[in-house]
Structures are given as structure tokens and as C-alpha cells.
Amino acid sequence: MNPDQNPTQAGERPQPHPPTQARGRRRRATLLASAVHLLTQGGFAAVTHRAVAHHANLPLAATTYYFASRDQLLAEAFAQLVETELTTTRTWITDHGLTALTDQIATADRTRQLGLWELYVHAGRDPVLQQIARRWADGCIRIIADTLHLSETDTRVRLLYTTLSALWLEQVVEQRPLDEARTLLALAVKTAENALPPP
Amino acid sequence: MNPDQNPTQAGERPQPHPPTQARGRRRRATLLASAVHLLTQGGFAAVTHRAVAHHANLPLAATTYYFASRDQLLAEAFAQLVETELTTTRTWITDHGLTALTDQIATADRTRQLGLWELYVHAGRDPVLQQIARRWADGCIRIIADTLHLSETDTRVRLLYTTLSALWLEQVVEQRPLDEARTLLALAVKTAENALPPP
DNA sequence: GCTAAACTGGCACGAACGTACCACTTTGCG
């Protein structure tokens, strides 16, 4: 819905959201962090101007001053959340291995994961968010490829990613017994490793 | 949040949602159908009392008369949507086979799938919806098991379901090229068929 | 130091929401 997203080009009159030139940049960052926090707590329904401003100890108007709209605020929060998630997942996998992923899911804050997936699905209705969702998927695929020392375009990597993400979502939403997920995860990884190279 | 959900027990005073005894049952069904329709069109944010009543050509109060709350309306709409989806998917698969699933996804109404998944993720925050979500998953697993002539508890079936659902969600949200999904789907099915029986 | 621009913050508007209320009509049953 937003045809422009060029922050360096300051020619925007109706939506003058040029990056701050003072300590106001801290305020913007604070607002964004608050939005992320609320997003991980109560889903994107909880990310309102008022809630964000209140959590950041800032007046209500600050949110409309630094962000053109609620959609933009949500998009940036989603992007930041995805970025954080990617680095967290990467370090976890390099430290503990792929098959320990279920434990990370079980360990991590469940509402956080829910917020992430909520926004992921919502991305299906918003082209801007869709781009971020694709970036999330690509990031995960890259992590798996690096871990297995395979190419990102390898079909096995692609398939393994798909399976893992589904296991993840399923675990978060349905809260089935953890053993089941662990078994399936191990099976998926082994299957991917033993599969033939792509044709 | 709702400690009661016993429709046969009519002792409910504050929420007297006893099933209608007259042609009002049609009205209730109409409202529910409208809720489902709105759900598939604009996500569950579009399912408001007013929108449902208007779409059903009924007064606003009818929604609160037949449904205790918006949450209940949403839950019933979700349940009905899942049921419809399950039968549709089953007939499609028996007619065209598992590997043609991507084409069904591509063919079917995209916003409908989005609404389904939106509600699925939302089920992570609501125990009532979570039950319906589990039922959806179990239904899909059963379809796959029947198709492959395997047991529902077979690990291969379980894993294949997981992969298929992820492919489905991914396709709906990210709208990647269809060929990719087709390839992955075929690979997943073949892998599941050739895999060893569960230990 | 002075002026314009950037920033701040309190407030209000209009819209949409869930839900309660209540007079009215229809219906099932003794």
C-alpha cells in the first residue's frame, strides 16, 4: 500500500518520516523496541499507537511523528523481529546442532513465536510484509545450508527447511508432546542427509 | 476464557444460547455462513457483529442473540471452515492424487486459505480454537494415511503431513513460483513412500 | 543571537467496535 520506502529521499511531504537528526533517533528506536515487545507479547493486535507510546514512556503523538502509519510501524517491528530471530537461531544451531531445534522452540518464549507466525501469515495480505516473510524464509534456508555444508538451492535443504518450519509452527500452535516433535525432527534431518543429491 | 461450553445443558442464564427451536435455526446457520464467508474474505478481523449481520441481511442484535460472544462465533466459523476444508481436500486427493495438491492450492481461493491459516495461528492463544486446530491436523493426517494405505500413527505419514502443510502455508503466504512447490511436493511424497517403516 | 526547522506533547475528532437494553411481535403448548 505504500509505494515509497526510500528513507534517504526526504521529499516526502504528507508522510515526513525522515530519520531523525538528533537524539530523537533514540526515541524512534525506543518506540520500535516497544512495538517489538508488544508484538511478542500479545500479537500484532496489541501493537497500537497508544500501547507503544505508553510502553516507551512517550506521548501518543510520538508514534505518528516517527512512523507514517501503524502499518509501517508493524512492518519495521516485524523486520527487526525477524532479524533477531535469525541470528538467535543461527547461533543456537551452530552451538547445539540441528536436531536440538525442538528444544530451542520449547525453551524460547512461546508468545514470541506466536507473534512471529501471526505476522508471517498476515504477510500474505500485505506485499511489504510479504517481502520480509520471504527474507525470513531465505535466512532460515541459508542457515540450514550452511549447517549441512550444502548449497542454498539444494532441494534437500529446501525440503528440510520446509519440514522444520512446519514442525516449529505446529509445536507452537498445537503444543503437542515434545517427544513427537523431537522424533520427527531427527527423522527429517536423517532423511535429508541420506537423500540423493538433487537431479 | 469461557469456562462453559455445554450446549445441551440449558441452565445458562447470562449466556442463554440454547439452539433455536424454530426457523430461527436457519437464521443461526445463515449468520454462521456469513461469518465463514467474511472470514475467508478478509481474515478474522473482518468478522464483526455488524459485518456478519449485514451480510446475512439480519439485524445487529441477531448475532448476540444466537452467539454468546464474538469469540464463540469465530470458533464455530473456524470449526465449520475446517470441516469443509477437510472434505474438499479429501475428495481432491482421492480424485487427483497427493502430488496434485499444489494445483489445488493454486486453484483454490487464496484469501480463503489465508483466513484458515490466520485462525490456525490464532488458535495458539485460545484453547478452544486450539482444539479445532488439532482436529484439522488430525484430519489431514488421516487423509494422508488413507491415501498411502498406512497407519495414522506411522511416522512417515506424520512427517509427510508436516511437510505438506508447510508447503501449503508457504505457498499461500509467500507466493513463490509454483514449480518449486511442485518439485518439493513430489520429492516429499517419494521420500515418504521409499522410507523405511517406522522402527 | 536569531530565525527556521525539527521536535514535543496534550487534546479532540470521527469511526468502529462489542454488547446491553427494551418495546414489540410471533410462536408453542396447556
Added chain:
DNA sequence: CGCAAAGTGGTACGTTCGTGCCAGTTTAGC
């Protein structure tokens, strides 16, 4: 038939939302 229960529909209340507005304050550049 008569009457209580079920159903009906218009309306209103209280809340919350996104966002616009604008007088005041701070800051940057000349």
C-alpha cells in the same frame, strides 16, 4: 383461546482505535 417463552429489531452506551491538529519548546545553521 390465552399466556409465557422465544424470537425480533431498533437503538444506545461505553470503549478503543488511528490520526489530525496546534501551540509550545528545543535545536541547528547562518
